[in-house]
Amino acid sequence: xxxxxxxxxxxxxxxxxxxxxxxxxxxxxxxxxxxxxxxxxxxxxxxxxxxxxxxxxxxxxxxxxxxxxxxxxxxxxxxxxxxxxxxxxxxxxxxxxxxxxxxxxxxxxxxxxxxxxxxxxxxxxxxxxxxxxxxxxxxxxxxxxxxxxxxxxxxxxxxxxxxxxxxxxxxxxxxxxxxxxxxxxxxxxxxxxxxxxxxxxxxxxxxxxxxxxxxxxxxxxxxxxxxxxxxxxxxxxxxxxxxxxxxxxxxxxxxxxxxxxxxxxxxxxxxxxxxxxxxxxxxxxxxxxxxxxxxxxxxxxxxxxxxxxxxxxxxxxxxxxxxxxxxxxxxxxxxxxxxxxxxxxxxxxxxxxxxxxxxxxxxxxxxxxxxxxxxxxxxxxxx
Amino acid sequence: xxxxxxxxxxxxxxxxxxxxxxxxxxxxxxxxxxxxxxxxxxxxxxxxxxxxxxxxxxxxxxxxxxxxxxxxxxxxxxxxxxxxxxxxxxxxxxxxxxxxxxxxxxxxxxxxxxxxxxxxxxxxxxxxxxxxxxxxxxxxxxxxxxxxxxxxxxxxxxxxxxxxxxx
Numbered sequence: 001x002x003x004x005x006x007x008x009x010x011x012x013x014x015x016x017x018x019x020x021x022x023x024x025x026x027x028x029x030x031x032x033x034x035x036x037x038x039x040x041x042x043x044x045x046x047x048x049x050x051x052x053x054x055x056x057x058x059x060x061x062x063x064x065x066x067x068x069x070x071x072x073x074x075x076x077x078x079x080x081x082x083x084x085x086x087x088x089x090x091x092x093x094x095x096x097x098x099x100x101x102x103x104x105x106x107x108x109x110x111x112x113x114x115x116x117x118x119x120x121x122x123x124x125x126x127x128x129x130x131x132x133x134x135x136x137x138x139x140x141x142x143x144x145x146x147x148x149x150x151x152x153x154x155x156x157x158x159x160x161x162x163x164x165x166x167x168x169x170x171x172x173x174x175x176x177x178x179x180x181x182x183x184x185x186x187x188x189x190x191x192x193x194x195x196x197x198x199x200x201x202x203x204x205x206x207x208x209x210x211x212x213x214x215x216x217x218x219x220x221x222x223x224x225x226x227x228x229x230x231x232x233x234x235x236x237x238x239x240x241x242x243x244x245x246x247x248x249x250x251x252x253x254x255x256x257x258x259x260x261x262x263x264x265x266x267x268x269x270x271x272x273x274x275x276x277x278x279x280x281x282x283x284x285x286x287x288x289x290x291x292x293x294x295x296x297x298x299x300x301x302x303x304x305x306x307x308x309x310x311x312x313x314x315x316x317x318x319x320x321x322x323x324x325x326x327x328x329x330x331x332x333x334x335x336x337x338x339x340x341x342x343x344x345x346x347x348x349x350x351x352x353x354x355x356x357x358x359x360x361x362x363x364x365x366x367x368x369x370x371x372x373x374x375x376x377x378x379x380x381x382x383x
Numbered sequence: 384x385x386x387x388x389x390x391x392x393x394x395x396x397x398x399x400x401x402x403x404x405x406x407x408x409x410x411x412x413x414x415x416x417x418x419x420x421x422x423x424x425x426x427x428x429x430x431x432x433x434x435x436x437x438x439x440x441x442x443x444x445x446x447x448x449x450x451x452x453x454x455x456x457x458x459x460x461x462x463x464x465x466x467x468x469x470x471x472x473x474x475x476x477x478x479x480x481x482x483x484x485x486x487x488x489x490x491x492x493x494x495x496x497x498x499x500x501x502x503x504x505x506x507x508x509x510x511x512x513x514x515x516x517x518x519x520x521x522x523x524x525x526x527x528x529x530x531x532x533x534x535x536x537x538x539x540x541x542x543x544x545x546x547x548x549x550x
Contacts, residue, residue, distance in 0.1 A: 069390065069393060090392075145391070145392075146390070146391070146392045147391070147392035147395050147396070148392055149396070150392070150393065152393055152396075153392075153393060153396040153397075153400075156397055156401070157396075157400055160401070160404040163404055164404060164407060164408070164412075167408060167413075167416075168408075168412055170416060171411055171412045171413075171415035171416055172411075172415070174416050174418070174419035175411075175419070178418065178419035178422045178423065179422065179423060179426060189416065190416065190420060193413070193416050193417070193420075194420065197417070211417070214417065215405065215408060215409035215412070215413040215414070216405060216409070218408070218413050219401075219404060219405045219408050219409070219413075223401065223404070245390075245393065246387060246388065246389045247389040247390045247394045247397060248393065248397050250389045250394060251394055251397040251398050251401060252401075255401070
């Protein structure tokens with residue numbers, strides 16, 4: 001009985017705390033709407049004014065500009081001038097060959113201008129919005145082969161460097177003296193590693209085979225997890241929406257596909273190509289075709305699940321933020337300030353939820369990957 | 384929509400970066416951690432086993448100690464009993480001896496007393512005899528006039544004798 005009361009007390013404290021945080025946020029907001037909101041509104045007005053007069057806040061480009069990829073790392077805007085980290089653009093066009101230049105040249109172009117015939121399509125465009133395009137000699141707008149080091153590429157490298165910097169020193173310590181009592185840092189690394197190994201990998205891949213696949217699964221888990229977390233931190237050098245980008249999840253899914261099928265054993269392949277079904281189902285290769293397709297649909301589902309979950313989370317947060325400016329633009333600054341209270345409350349809630357999703361999605365991706373790998377390693381049961 | 388089309392450039396960057404990290408971590412990262420932890424787990428299991436065995440050995444030693452203790456206790460009790468018996472025996476013997484000695488002393492004493500008594504008696508007898516003889520002598524020397532003077536005389540003699548004896 002006593003324990004139950006203790007729990008209730010804790011829950012009450014947690015609930016109170018949950019209400020306190022938004023309340024404090026509200027306070028800080030309501031203290032300075034007069035000062036901050038008009039300034040923001042002015043900035044927007046300044047930005048919007050030269051483009052098209054009377055045009056409302058462009059929610060679409062706002063949301064997809066922030067959730068999508070970009071050639072420069074936009075940090076903030078001071079007095080209407082963007083403060084960015086300019087990332088290199090690397091493209092190979094059919095006419096000009098390889099071109100490498102700073103994204104500063106193309107990001108600051110006005111409408112109709114080009115830099116060496118390159119320019120970035122506006123977000124409202126139908127053809128490759130937000131991407132670098134080229135006007136060729138025939139006057140057509142074409143997309144060159146583009147391996148620019150974009151915001152997401154930057155995000156990928158940041159996570160990769162973080163992973164190396166986080167795990168390698170621990171590994172070096174373990175290599176130096178495996179029997180030494182682990183330090184706190186080693187304990188943390190160990191706990192994280194064995195959370196994945198004991199919780200995900202070992203239950204899915206039976207026997208000692210897990211050791212062969214553990215490095216891939218661990219790398220995938222921590223890559224996704226830290227990408228998700230970094231994506232939620234809303235300032236430079238984080239905030240790149242790495243895992244909410246199809247290009248990244250497609251690579252991860254392909255790697256899982258590779259590990260499942262290349263290391264799959266005889267039994268696995270026999271089950272696909274000559275399963276235990278009546279002969280007429282496999283003579284005309286209906287079952288083999290279905291099975292082959294299913295090997296593709298599994299990683300495809302992985303790819304879409306991760307991408308959609310993370311992207312949706314980011315879009316919801318951006319929409320909640322955008323709501324302030326949309327309503328502020330429609331009904332005036334006062335309404336925008338009022339809405340901001342609700343928006344910030346909701347954003348805090350969504351960000352907390354996204355933290356959960358960050359873990360769950362990394363967990364699910366790794367879990368299903370190891371399950372598929374484990375199934376491809378299963379030996380036939382003795383009847 | 385554009386969002387749902389993978390970008391070739393980003394795929395290439397992702398592939399390169401991820402594979403590099405994967406290869407590095409797979410070569411010098413995860414195996415080190417896993418090996419070290421496995422090794423430590425094995426070490427802990429071994430140590431626990433060794434501790435268990437040591438405990439069991441210790442329990443055996445404890446048992447033996449108890450056995451020895453019990454044995455010694457029994458021995459102690461036995462020795463105590465024996466010594467008690469011996470003591471009793473010695474005491475009995477001593478008592479018997481003492482009694483015998485005492486009896487002997489008493490007997491001796493009695494013997495001596497008897498002897499002395501006999502001696503005394505014989506002395507008394509001699510004395511009495513001598514006295515009687517002297518009295519008789521005196522009586523005989525004196526003319527015996529009358530009975531009365533005779534008895535007076537005897538009394539006088541006896542008195543003198545008594546005084547003589549007392550002296």
